[in-house]
Amino acid sequence: MNGTENRCIECLVKQCAHHCQTANFCSLDRIMVGSHEPNPTMVQCTDCMSFAKK
Numbered sequence: 001m002n003g004t005e006n007r008c009i010e011c012l013v014k015q016c017a018h019h020c021q022t023a024n025f026c027s028l029d030r031i032m033v034g035s036h037e038p039n040p041t042m043v044q045c046t047d048c049m050s051f052a053k054k
Contacts, residue, residue, distance in 0.1 A: 003027060017052040
């Protein structure tokens with residue numbers, strides 16, 4: 001994590017290495033959103049592919 005919050009990417013996942021611990025934002029310049037489903041139809045089917053465990 002570089003510590004600089006990207007106010008264009010809100011994030012509530014504090015277990016991610018890219019989460020800004022002082023605010024609910026991501027520190028990455030961009031993220032990749034993907035799915036674990038072959039035909040996603042609900043929000044629960046989407047995933048942040050940029051997630052990195054702390």
